[in-house]
Amino acid sequence: MSELPGPALCCCRKALPGAGQPSEVTGGGAPERPSRPDVDVASASNFRSFRLLHFHLDLRLDFGLKEMSGWQVLEVVPLEAGAHTLVLDTHPSVLIHAVDYAVPGPRGSPGRSVSLTYRVEPFSEFGSSLSISLPQGALRPRRPFRLTVRYTTTDGPAIWWLDAELTCGQTRPLVFTQGHSVCNRSFFPCFDTPAVKSTYSATVRVPEGVTVLMSASHSVYSDTDHAFHFSMEFPVPAYLVALVAGDLQPADIGPRSRVWAEPCILTSAVKTLGGSVEHWLSLAETLFGPYFWGRYDIVFLPPSFPIVAMENPCLTFIISSILESPEFLLIDVIHEIAHGWFGNAVTNASWEEMWLSEGLATYAQRRITTEAYGEVFTCLETVFRLDALHRQLRLLGDNHPVSKLQVKFEPGVNPSSLMNLFTYEKGYCFVSYLSQLCGDTKRFDSFLRAYIEQFRFRSVVAEDLLSFFLSFFPHLKESCVAQREGMEFERWLNDCGPPLSEPDLSAGAVLTKPVQHLCELWGDKAPDLEAIGTFDLSSWSTFQTVLFLDRLLDRTPLPQEVMTQLSRCYSSLLDGMNAEVQIRWLQVVVRNGFYPDLPRVRTFLHKHTSRMYTVPLYEDLCAGVMKCFAVEVFYQTQGRLHPNLRRTLQQILLQSGAMSNGTPTALLPSSSPSPVPTPTEQSPAGPVPLRDVNVSA
Secondary structure (H helix, E strand, C coil): CECCCCCCECCCCCCCCCCCCCCCCCCCCCCCCCCCCCCCCHHHHCHHHEEEEEEEEEEEEECCCCEEEEEEEEEEEECCCCCCEEEEEECCCEEEEEEEEECCCHHHCCCCEEECCEEEEEEECCEEEEEEECCCCCCCCCCCEEEEEEEEECCCCCEEEECHHHCCCCCCCEEEECCCCCCHHHCCCECCCCCCCEEEEEEEECCCCCEEEECCCEEEEECCCCEEEEEEEEEECHHHCCEEEECCEEEEEECCEEEEECHHHHHHHHHHHCCHHHHHHHHHHHHHCCCCCCCCEEEEECCCCCCCEECCCCEEEEEHHHHHCHHHHHHHHHHHHHCCCECCCEEECCHHHCHHHHHHHHHHHHHHHHHHHCHHHHHHHHHHHHHHHHHHHHHHCCCCHHHCCCCCCCCCCCHHHHCCHHHHHHHHHHHHHHHHHHCCHHHHHHHHHHHHHHHCCEEECHHHHHHHHHHHCHHHHHCCHHHCCCCCHHHHHHCCCCCCCCCCCHHHHHHHHHHHHHHHHHHCCCCCHHHHCCCCHHHCCHHHHHHHHHHHHHCCCCCHHHHHHHHHHHHHHHHCCCHHHHHHHHHHHHHCCCHHHHHHHHHHHHHCCCHHHHHHHHHHHHHCCCHHHHHHHHHHHHHHCCHHHHHHHHHHHHHHCCEECCEECCCCCCCCCCCCCCCCCCCCCCCCCCCCCCCCC
């Protein structure tokens, strides 16, 4: 075997490790504390009856058929007598071929296999249940047994097959998986809940020339059968198992970090990150304790990656589009690093409390950036994000249930709908409030280190965090801070609306005040162009510029004469800036119906094919009088869009009336000029959904 220069260089355990050694911290079942049964997983009907010790995947990837086929071996322990049915989460895209039970031989030696009966039934629109009938009388409480599930999976929500033309290099196809929140049931049958953690291993066979990476702590490559072998020695929930395979090349960027990317963007990725990753990791360790996972590698994925970044252990997935926006890349990588402690090591036991992962990771991210870049920078980034939070609140209303930190799911609700700014920013504000209560940021750092040590590799509920907080600071418990009037912990968790308090961000005023002043100048009926000319946007940071443009969006609709002046002042300058800046200016253009700059919208949509840039612009185009233009650009670019994104955009066009059953109601020839609205036509001025800032998972 030649070693794969992947997430780690170490021999892989091909056999199932830990046989018969259940870990008290992994929990094949839910935490042993009060909590609502999961309503988003079919396996919730009995996963408290079993403990998952380990699972192994053996898969062959076929890029021509766009399918993964093979088997999964699960090592499971019954926790009680009389458990005769094991229920796993699966998906209609998964075809189950057979389920076998391994009968133990004498003294635990391997025995024969027995075929089991099973049935697959609908569970919800995002999954199915796989019910396996276990052999009567063969199971003993606390005695492990093994099941083998043979299956094939194709293009379910977790698996994204990219033809060569959809990759960055456009030379070889690529496939990646994205499991958050409940998608990995279409990758492999599983207990698809963050309450269940286990170790795993995998063998993945691919055509020659294809490199496979997984979110695993060890990996090796076998030349003889073109197989990659992986093992994850730490317990993780199903959603953190991830795979990518394609034309990927490595470059070291630190003693425990490596960048992976297609050859055409590898140099850019290395140059942009430099040696920063090790610096950020070291700072995080100083604040929160040792980094448990060994490697911290990053793989840059094509624009089809559906989110910005994903904290897969040992191997963060990041969209390559963000490389041209270094300040956003910095924040995204540091946020994913923070997940190494908050989310990956200690995980929310239910998706109803996602803030336990995202709110704490956002707080940790800002502690790291404060140490690395100072309080002023961190306050500016926080003001920008909290602006977006309040913008979302204005659209949804203060009583919308999704604004709670503890959201109660109804049966059949997809937990992915909870991926919003409240879990990040309202959760961050609550954690910041807890820090303020203890009176010293460094003491709160000590609490977080102790919290990680106490609950490492476990799944928790809010009660765990808050009870541990009060036991760590007994004087706060004695003073009944949890019941302080107007700031009760219960209100923080279950009240709709904005955070009950926000941290002091006045240190960022040196950067935010010029932004607000410029916005106010443009808000005058007759803007003072001489005063405006004293502001040099080319000297501003990206976060200052996007904060300015977001606040301009808040003032929409703007008079056409003001739009003309804005365009004269900024259009050419903004053309040379990154995509995070450009998309905001183009949203100003679209929402105000400013047709002279519409060619810039076309150019942008021809260049950028990622969901985070296309969907917001199409939504804005279709909300106003530019539906025909949206259809025109869609037909020009659809061949370069991933099928999932293409369907999303078609739905936007259909719902707006721009298309009827896939046929445009009015389609302009490519050479035709875009129409100019008549005086009776209105630009969108109502509560058009604003673009959420790019949120990492």
